[in-house]
Amino acid sequence: MKQHLLTVSAPPFWHGGAGIPRSSYLSLAALVPAAAAGVLHYGIGALGVISLSVAACMVSEALMQKVLGRPVTIGDGSAALTGVLLALLLPAGAPWWVVVAAAVSAIVVGKQIFGGLGSHPLNPVLVGWVMIRISWPLHLDPDVSLVNLSGLEGLSPLAAIRGGYTDLVNLNGLMLGEVVGPIGSAGLLVLAGGVALALLRVIKWEVSAGFLAGAILGFVLLGSRALPAGSDASVNPLVLMFAGPVMLGAFFLATDSTSSPTRPAAMWIYGAGAGFLGVLIQLFGSYYDAGVPFGILLVSLAGPLLDKIRPKALGKE
Amino acid sequence: MKRLAHKSLSAETKDLAGVDRVILPLRQTDRDILDPAVSPGQAVERGQVVGESKQAGLSFLHSPLSGEVRSLFSTVAPDGQSVQAVEIRGESAGPAKTLAPMTDEVDSLSPEALRARLREAGVCPLGGNGANAAYASLVPGESPPGMLIVLCTDEEPLVQTQAQVLQEVPEKVIEGATLYRKACGAGRLVFAVTGDRKSLVSGETLLVGERYPSALPEILMGRATGTYALKQGRPRADVQLINAETAAAARRAVREGLPVLEKLLTVGLDGGQPALVRVPLGTPLSRVLEQSGITVGRGDRVFCGGPLRGRAQFDPEAPVTKATDSVFVQKGGHVFRYEDVACIGCGACVKVCPMKIQVNMMTRNCEYGRIGEAVRYDLESCVECGLCAYVCTARRPLLQYILFAKNEKRKAERTQA
Numbered sequence: 231m232k233q234h235l236l237t238v239s240a241p242p243f244w245h246g247g248a249g250i251p252r253s254s255y256l257s258l259a260a261l262v263p264a265a266a267a268g269v270l271h272y273g274i275g276a277l278g279v280i281s282l283s284v285a286a287c288m289v290s291e292a293l294m295q296k297v298l299g300r301p302v303t304i305g306d307g308s309a310a311l312t313g314v315l316l317a318l319l320l321p322a323g324a325p326w327w328v329v330v331a332a333a334v335s336a337i338v339v340g341k342q343i344f345g346g347l348g349s350h351p352l353n354p355v356l357v358g359w360v361m362i363r364i365s366w367p368l369h370l371d372p373d374v375s376l377v378n379l380s381g382l383e384g385l386s387p388l389a390a391i392r393g394g395y396t397d398l399v400n401l402n403g404l405m406l407g408e409v410v411g412p413i414g415s416a417g418l419l420v421l422a423g424g425v426a427l428a429l430l431r432v433i434k435w436e437v438s439a440g441f442l443a444g445a446i447l448g449f450v451l452l453g454s455r456a457l458p459a460g461s462d463a464s465v466n467p468l469v470l471m472f473a474g475p476v477m478l479g480a481f482f483l484a485t486d487s488t489s490s491p492t493r494p495a496a497m498w499i500y501g502a503g504a505g506f507l508g509v510l511i512q513l514f515g516s517y518y519d520a521g522v523p524f525g526i527l528l529v530s531l532a533g534p535l536l537d538k539i540r541p542k543a544l545g546k547e
Numbered sequence: 548m549k550r551l552a553h554k555s556l557s558a559e560t561k562d563l564a565g566v567d568r569v570i571l572p573l574r575q576t577d578r579d580i581l582d583p584a585v586s587p588g589q590a591v592e593r594g595q596v597v598g599e600s601k602q603a604g605l606s607f608l609h610s611p612l613s614g615e616v617r618s619l620f621s622t623v624a625p626d627g628q629s630v631q632a633v634e635i636r637g638e639s640a641g642p643a644k645t646l647a648p649m650t651d652e653v654d655s656l657s658p659e660a661l662r663a664r665l666r667e668a669g670v671c672p673l674g675g676n677g678a679n680a681a682y683a684s685l686v687p688g689e690s691p692p693g694m695l696i697v698l699c700t701d702e703e704p705l706v707q708t709q710a711q712v713l714q715e716v717p718e719k720v721i722e723g724a725t726l727y728r729k730a731c732g733a734g735r736l737v738f739a740v741t742g743d744r745k746s747l748v749s750g751e752t753l754l755v756g757e758r759y760p761s762a763l764p765e766i767l768m769g770r771a772t773g774t775y776a777l778k779q780g781r782p783r784a785d786v787q788l789i790n791a792e793t794a795a796a797a798r799r800a801v802r803e804g805l806p807v808l809e810k811l812l813t814v815g816l817d818g819g820q821p822a823l824v825r826v827p828l829g830t831p832l833s834r835v836l837e838q839s840g841i842t843v844g845r846g847d848r849v850f851c852g853g854p855l856r857g858r859a860q861f862d863p864e865a866p867v868t869k870a871t872d873s874v875f876v877q878k879g880g881h882v883f884r885y886e887d888v889a890c891i892g893c894g895a896c897v898k899v900c901p902m903k904i905q906v907n908m909m910t911r912n913c914e915y916g917r918i919g920e921a922v923r924y925d926l927e928s929c930v931e932c933g934l935c936a937y938v939c940t941a942r943r944p945l946l947q948y949i950l951f952a953k954n955e956k957r958k959a960e961r962t963q964a
Contacts, residue, residue: 237848237882238861240947242933243817244550244854245883248895248940348889348941434894487940492894492907537908543925544902545775 250347254307256432257482260423261314261414264478267406268413272322276413279320279329284313286333294342308347312336315355315482318414319475319523321372328362328369335361352530353486356523363520371519372410386410387473388518394461396469404472417472424481433485436494440501441480445471447502448509456513474512479522480505489530496536504529551704551759551855551937553741560711560811560823563838566639569612569829572624572632573598575869577677579605583633589616594644594806596667597633604686606671611808611827612637623861632866639827646804653725661730661801662687668800669807669869673793674708675764676852677870682764682788683731689784691732696771696788697724699740699748700755702762703853706873707813710744711823712791717747720791723798727789730797739767739788759855760901760932764788775902775928813873814839817854817881826867832874833863846879855933856946885936885944896935896945902928906935910945913952918959921952929953 269276291309295302304310316332336358344350363370372386387409390398403409407416414420428435449467457463471477484490484504491500508525512518573581581598584607585591591610598608614637622632646668649656662685672679683695699713699720713720721738728736738748739755739762753771755762768786769775776783792811799805810828814835815821822839832851836843843849843863850857851871860874867874896906902925909924918926929949936945 234843234845234847234863236843236860236863237846237877237879238859239848239885240944240950241850241852241857241859242855242936242946243848243850243857243859243877243883244937245885245942246938248893248938249942250891250940253893253940345889348891431895487891487893490892492892492897493905497894537905540905541903543904543928544769545928546925 250306250308253432254311256430257311257427258307258314260427261318261482263419263423264414264416265314265318267416267419268318268322271407272413276322279322279324279413280314280317282326282329283317283333284310286330287313287316287337290334290337291342294338298342300346309337312355316358318478319359319412321370321412325369328366332358332362348488350488351533352527353483353489355483356527359523360520360527372412386519388512391465391470391473392456392518394458394463396463396465399469399473401466401469404469412475414475414478417477420477420481424477427481433481434487434490434497436497437485437490437501438480440498441484441505444502444505445476445480445509448506452509452513474519475522476508479508479526483523484526489533491533491536493537493540496539500529500533500536552757553701553704558823560715560825563824563826563830563835566827566830566834568634568636569827570622570632570634570831570866571597571608571829572622572630572866572868573608574624574630575608576671576680578680579671581605581608583619583631585616585633587616587618591616591635592644593639593641594808604666604684606666606669609669609806609808610635611829612639613641614638635829643805643808648804649801653729656729658730658732661726665730665797665800668805670793670796670800671869672789673796673810673869674790674872675702675870676858679764679790682782684782684787685731687732691734692785692787693733694735694737694771694786695728695731695733696737696739696753696767696786697794698762698764698767698788698790699738699744700762702764703855704759705813705815705821705875706853707821707823708811708872709791712795712811713740713744713747716795719798720794721749723794723796726801727794727797731787733787737771760934763930763932765930766901807869810867810869810871812867812871815875816841817875817877828869829866831864831866832860835867835874836863836876841876843876844879846882848877848882850875850877855937856931886942888941888943890943891941893940895938895940899934899938901932901934902930904928906945910935910943910948913948916955918952918956926952
């Protein structure tokens with residue numbers, strides 16, 4: 231037999247097929263219904279925000295990777311996913327420069343400066359979002375920024391609930407995103423996409439389940455206290471589950487693989503902590519629309535600590 | 548993950564005929580380093596000893612061919628260490644030189660006589676790419692092992708060798724296991740077998756799941772005894788493990804006086820239907836593949852053992868040894884490339900680890916040579932099953948990092964000693 235150069239490497243010689251591109255593109259696919267509902271409801275402006283955000287994220291990722299001398303990996307879909315998630319947290323009327331500022335902050339400050347995918351301690355989407363939320367609150371307030379869009383009147387659901395006008399909130403419209411709110415308001419569609427991802431094992435389902443459990447606990451225990459003192463209105467916890475970006479937080483933001491822990495117990499605690507904190511801020515904080523992002527960011531800071539929770543390995547004396 | 552289930556194959560074993568040249572490295576498993584008992588130009592008989600040792604527990608090596616010793620030369624073993632080898636040309640037909648059969652009842656045979664017989668007939672823990680040498684020993688320890696496990700199924704997917712041995716000669720496996728138990732002095736004899744072949748064995752059984760890694764020796768020994776040994780690389784005092792083929796070889800050595808001259812191999816193309824071939828020891832892998840109609844081209848991967856923790860070969864001319872269970876070819880287009888990228892923390896490895904190790908943290912430390920930290924993250928509990936790399940989303944070569952760290956640790960310990 232003729233002598234040939236063989237491929238030699240350490241085992242394994244098989245791989246199960248998982249990959250970063252697969253995870254990113256499946257996540258993007260899971261967000262398509264919610265994004266489409268956003269575009270249908272808020273108009274072509276929403277599509278503009280989504281496209282701009284994705285483009286800005288991908289361009290800043292490529293530029294940063296070039297500058298830092300790393301391989302350019304914008305094809306893996308992770309920057310695009312950051313862009314879409316960011317856009318879903320923004321109102322359709324957000325000015326272009328706010329969108330770009332958020333995207334650049336997310337990728338440059340939130341991700342690449344720390345070493346890129348896998349090294350960022352906080353979810354880049356949330357870093358970008360918080361940056362602009364604190365800098366230009368009026369541009370991000372759906373109540374203000376959507377005034378110019380025709381057919382949208384009234385208060386955002388959270389503002390309505392906290393003002394005691396619970397009869398303004400219609401659960402069906404809420405679940406399908408027919409409200410004054412960010413582009414990704416269609417909580418039911420986000421939930422469907424998220425459940426699909428959990429079933430495909432693309433996201434850490436323990437984090438999502440923990441998040442929902444924490445949020446439900448918060449709403450059941452504290453939901454009615456968010457109403458103004460003396461108000462005789464009542465609020466359905468189910469309404470609260472869809473009034474803010476709770477579903478987006480549970481399935482797409484808290485589950486960011488790098489900033490969340492890996493052990494089951496730690497993932498449950500992480501998710502529940504983020505959900506509960508998010509609800510607290512939504513119900514009582516002054517940044518009520520930022521409850522979920524702030525809750526996740528705060529618990530992410532405890533991530534390394536949570537990673538210390540681990541059972542004994544087998545064979546350990 | 549369906550691919551990770553063992554599939555039973557009912558195929559006929561074919562003998563590889565017409566082998567006229569063999570290369571016999573004087574280290575057949577990871578432990579045995581033998582002295583040559585022949586010199587170039589010398590005529591040898593089939594069954595004649597060509598490698599021997601005065602060291603207790605090292606089993607001899609015999610010529611599978613009748614012919615002539617062509618040369619003694621230094622070659623590179625699959626583990627990268629150089630080792631002396633005997634090249635013999637001749638033919639594999641005809642009767643073999645045998646030792647006197649021992650026909651007494653098992654109970655009336657003495658353990659010493661049995662141990663001497665097994666050693667002289669070249670019976671050592673077969674298969675497992677040499678790793679099996681660490682699970683059993685015929686050198687009496689301070690106390691005899693409490694249990695001997697006979698693994699009657701294969702450790703990895705694709706490989707069918709042990710299941711085939713049990714299928715073909717179940718009564719010989721059982722008798723051989725009894726003889727081996729007597730030789731090593733073990734208390735209990737346990738057959739580890741999959742559900743579909745349970746009826747073939749008698750006595751105490753340990754049911755093995757179909758799914759990898761349930762048949763890995765460390766995991767089986769841990770399951771059977773309730774404790775997992777941290778320090779690997781030497782037989783455990785409380786439990787030892789051999790496979791079905793070793794048991795069958797023990798029976799042949801005792802009852803027929805026949806030394807180990809052949810090895811049963813699973814041969815195949817990754818993605819194709821494997822075949823079972825019985826070949827003389829020392830046959831070049833290329834010859835085995837050729838006979839099975841498999842061609843090896845540039846960039847292909849040839850590996851012995853299974854797809855999860857087998858060993859890629861540098862040279863298709865490498866010989867079959869007592870440690871070889873199988874040889875597979877993966878075509879260049881199907882070679883999976885792991886990548887040197889950062890961990891993204893998806894946690895898939897942590898979920899899949901059978902030893903409950905926090906693999907993501909451990910392998911980061913392994914990667915950068917932080918061995919002490921890696922040990923704190925349970926490096927010593929790792930059984931090297933390779934599942935972490937198999938499921939890795941970032942496609943990091945996790946098992947390679949682990950093997951690297953374990954090797955660094957061994958080197959450091961040797962320097963200290």
